[in-house]
Amino acid sequence: MLKNKYPLIMVLASMVIAASVMFVHLYSHEKTKEIYLGETEKVILMLKKDFLSDTVNNLIMEIDSLREEKEAAYQLNTDARQRRFVEEYYVSEEEFAAFYETRFRGDQNQDLWTAVLINEDTNELLYASDHLKGDTPIQVVKELEETLLSKGEVRKGSLRGIFGVSKTYVENQVKEEVAASIRNRRFSNDSYIWVNEVLNYEGGDRYAIRRVHPNLPETEGTYLSTHAEDLAGNRPYEEELQGVKENGEHFFSYYFKKLNSDDIAEKITYAKLYPDFDWIIAMGVHVDEVHAYTEKVTGDIEGLTSESAFQILAILLVILLSGLFFIQVLGKARMIENQRTLLNEVSRDVLTGAETRRRGTKNLEKLFQEHKRSPGSTAVMMVDIDRFKNINDTYGHDVGDEVLKKVTMAIHHMIRNTDHLIRWGGDEFVGVFPGMKEEYLREFGEKISVEVEKLHIESAGKPLKVTLSMGFTMFRAMDGSYEDALKRADLALYESKNLGRNQVSVL
Structure with a gap:
């Protein structure tokens, strides 16, 4: 009778074991899924935040660069006009005064120039631009000193002329160009930049x-209130203002309308104060994009869980246990691989905007393999900033960071979109230039040196001179890997240093 019951007992025991194994599997799988989804969401949010802050900070660097370019251009225009006035010094004072006034009154852009002409003998104001507020020569001259960005001055006998382009005019030009640039930018995740x-x-x-808002262009020019609330009762403008006042930048979340939609969703936002314009530049991304991704992953995991459950019921206990172990290991491996993939997407150095070393190494390997398959001319540059440690030790790391950013920006202006600039470590950078001829390397390096020496960097009111030491080489037929070219470029760099720095060497 026991024999007859034995199969039944075995079946029941197998069912109990299978059910136990299934329960353990499902429970552990649920916990693994919970941990995986939690960690994945954290990594995605971190990458989203990096994307937001990097984009806003890159825009601020563009604004600074544009302001410098405008200032230099208007100073050149002012200098040219001054030379033209000097050419008229041979005429009488009356003729010179008439010529001076005609040059400004007849200008097509009346807002561009701000000018006065004074007779110093009679203390008479002979000409003043309409938008000047002063009534006396002393008042007008003081007003000009405070408002002009570029300045020219001429003297003819008792006549004194002061003219130039005002800070307000140049800043308005920059603001208009930046606003147009923001409105024309497109991002794959329906994000956008706005300015208050x-x-x-x-x-x-x-x-x-509200100055710029691509999502609500009809509201540009409207006033905002820190008392305004979103659907959840938050006061996002108040939080944003307090955050940038305390720290200069701020991450926060609130509920807002989606781009090209009437749907309202939670939005994580990065805001940074640009004090020169009193601008708060911000960018956000809706959190439900993250949730949508994790929900898709959840659906995939649930599907795998159901499929594995049927398989486990059909096999022996040993196979079930092996399958459970395999699924758990596979799940953890997938989690690690996905996290690694997400982290690898961070490919830009936050401070300088150059490629990170990890991204740069991949590009070097790719370009070297292309060179092996189809030999061409690919140049490699190794460069570092002369006596950068002394700059950090003497002037502080804030000045050192400014030097790194401006040097990178200067080099970026000299290279093409197909070229690569990599922050290799500290103040050392690597450049890769597909298609560049070897005979142009020294001339190209010297042009970079000239641009870097032109950089305007000050500390405590004193100008700081920045120079580079550079080494160049080419991918060559005997190279076994890109590292062989890097070693030659490094040797060329040290040759430049041995020659006294601020040199370009080619090997």
């Missing part, structure tokens, strides 16, 4: 005006 100009840092009604 602060009028009152104490907050309240009409504390700011």
